[in-house]
Amino acid sequence: MEVHAVETPAAVMAPLCAKTGRQVIGLLQACASISAFHARLTLGSADHLQFADNSFDKVYSINCIYFWPAPARGLSELYRVVKRGGLVAITVRDKERPPYDAFRPEKLTNSLIEAGFSSVAINRNDVPSHPLICAVGTT
């Protein structure tokens, strides 16, 4: 299985590789490719992924979607590269102020459905000091 992560720090990827023993591919916005553990990091933008259709089982993006130049296009790209029956998790801050308020649960759900996802589950971490929403779409 491959896991694709958009903008994932090495501190997250390294233990993930060690735990799963699987290949992990990360997309960085401003970093050259590196080879460490089983990770392969690739420079790119969420709205134009250089991966073939149906390449990954799971994709996740943490606190990034606000910065994508074209969020709808980015979600369509994530849908394209994940195998049918796979998962895409988009995590955002759970706050009612810019830029976070552009991706409230209803908007995230509708955007994922419009991108082609068959179902979306909204999860909250319920941590008052750092509230997060994670929308998990099934392809």
Ligand SMILES: C[S@@+](CC[C@H](N)C(=O)[O-])C[C@H]1O[C@@H](n2cnc3c(N)ncnc32)[C@H](O)[C@@H]1O
């Ligand atoms: C707030 S940081 C989050 C970083 C990390 N995921 C975390 O949670 O600590 C937002 C990230 O979005 C990334 N980003 C900006 N434009 C992007 C794009 N077009 N595609 C993918 N990532 C992008 C930036 O490189 C930046 O690191």
